[in-house]
Amino acid sequence: MKFKTFIWFVGPSLFLMLLFIAAPLVSVFLDSFRITQPVVQTVETETCSAGFLQQTCTTTINTVPVIDEETGRVVTTTEWVGWLSYERVLEPRRAWDAIRSFDYNGLMQIDFWAALRFTVMFTLVTLPLVIGVGLAIALAVNNAAKSLRGPIIFVSLLPFIITPVIGSLSIYWLFVGDGILTRGLEAWLDRDIAMFAQAWTIELLMLFYRVWHVAPFAFVIFYAGLQTVNQDTLESAIIDGASRWDRLRYVIIPHLMPLIVFIALIHLMDSYRVFDEIVGFRAQAYVISLQWLTFDFLAADDAGNRAFSRASASAMLTMIGIVILLIPLLRRTWRDHKGGSH
């Protein structure tokens, strides 16, 4: 295919990606170094009230935004402020003090570090669980009668397909104060249980939700992979006296290895941007993630203000994690490419 035809085919898609992915990245990068805020002036107002012999007057100094006479809008200025927004998000001095005095709780008082801790913990804990549970379901389904496989796949797809916010809500309603499972646990353990009153139970439910949500994806891919296991290798393994466990360990898992890597990659990307769970479980008072931090800066507060520069700074900091995640992948792809598969 000639280059010109190629561009005609790829052009629209490329244009959209440049306009809506590459350009925003550049603008977020620039915005993280500057702050737009209203111009304020101090106005001295003297208010007097009637009094005996003499009026009593008080002078107050107010800061009010300057309003453009023609348009009636608040005048704003944009300044380059260097690393200020980053400092506001990271609070390096407070964080360093906390680290130096081994004050773990002090460090977790700072939103960014708390979000970072949860996001990394979440990503690393769910990864082996998703792969393990997915593989177990795939092996069990592969072992089940043929007529049952269709319905089982149907049921398994439900947690995967459901809207993440709704999925976490559906689990939230089971464990909410008067939810059925809380009542059951209370009756069983004979004590009061409040699942949403402390951080660790919420985190536990979030981990459970994510495994519940993603394991079907791993299952479907592993199941497809299991259909292509070389039967001859399996048979020779049996003849050589390999036990069931040996066969799984030395024949099936190596065969599925590329798929395990693929799922791990996709899962790392996706769980690093954990967000919907926080909304569904209403966890923001206890646990937040990096994406939620940016979302919170972007959402309008009660006065209708949005903290764009801090949002940009926290977005750029979130990006650093993605870059670290992608570098090994890109290096491998580059080696494969140079190695000459094309």
Place this chain on the structure above:
Amino acid sequence: MSDIPRAMRQPFALKFGSAAFLAFWCLLAAFPIFWIAVMSFKSPVDAFAANPFDVIFGPATRAAGDGLSILDIVVGVVVLFYTVKLALGWLPRKVVEWAPGGQVWAGWIIGVIGYALGFVLFFFIVLPAVLGVLNPILGPLGNPVLGLTTIHYQSVWVDNQFYQNFLNSLLVTGGVVTVSLTVGTLAGYGLARSGSNIAFWLLIIALIFRALPHSVLVAGYLPVFINSAEILRPILGENAPTLYGQPLAVIAVLVSINQPFTIWMLRSFFQNIPNELDEAARVDGCTHFQAFRWVIMPVMWPGVITTGLFSFLLAYNDFLVTSLLLDATNQTMVPAIAGYFNRETTTTDQVEAVAAAVSITAPLFLLVMVFQRQIVSGLTAGAVKG
């Protein structure tokens, strides 16, 4: 069973363990969804009852006079069974028979909409009227045994105007699927048929874009969208639009966010179509574009449908982008449900939120039922061949 070699035969414990694990997983997978569906039909007292059987049978709901008798249940199940049976057998035949050649897809759209409307009319209007007459006559068979009320759905859809959110969701998802498939198939075909270095690098860049957290991108859009009227005024003049709150802007954003995934998936489907097919068309005098339109596309439908499903899911399930870029007047369904959180003070509010959540899930449930095979093939397309 005797033809299975002895070494492959499984001990009873393993068989039993694997079956038990599978049963447990199915229960785990379906239970939360099943439970919220049950809760949404009960009065608040029943929905949050301590005894699970009270939640299922709903004594308080039944006491309030809302319930199904044995007759209702039997007739309902029979009608549902025949609805599904007709939808799978009779409907496809009639669609193919009646639709003019080459426009079968239009026939499908009209057929499905007509069928759904007919079902809703019959099931929710004709059937209750008939059963309302029959129930009192039949005595014990006609007494309600299963509490069930649709009042929460009524207050969500009618009183709280959830249908407007539904229409917004329809607009956004419809737009996203159409545009992203149009743009994506062109790009996917180009990338699959070009072995050049640029194609390789484009795919790698798309992979990087795929990994970006969406909040990073939204942080880039939001300031621009809010001030877009002023930014665009020098170019577009006085009627420059404010992009914030515009469904069209959200469609463009979601299409772009979805593009990396779409082109990867479509590329892997296009690679399965033998190159000889285009070459034959080119020999017969087609341009690249004609070959794409008249030779490749007709055999690409499975791939396009699968990719379309995943675009649909992305747009339909999105919370982050739509909640930040749309204002309250044209909110889609998923962010709109967050509005219930703030009001969720009484148990009635909670059950209404549950009903709204079930309303959002129902279309997805139908989707899995109809397109299970495509979803599975889409999930494996990227991984197994890639």
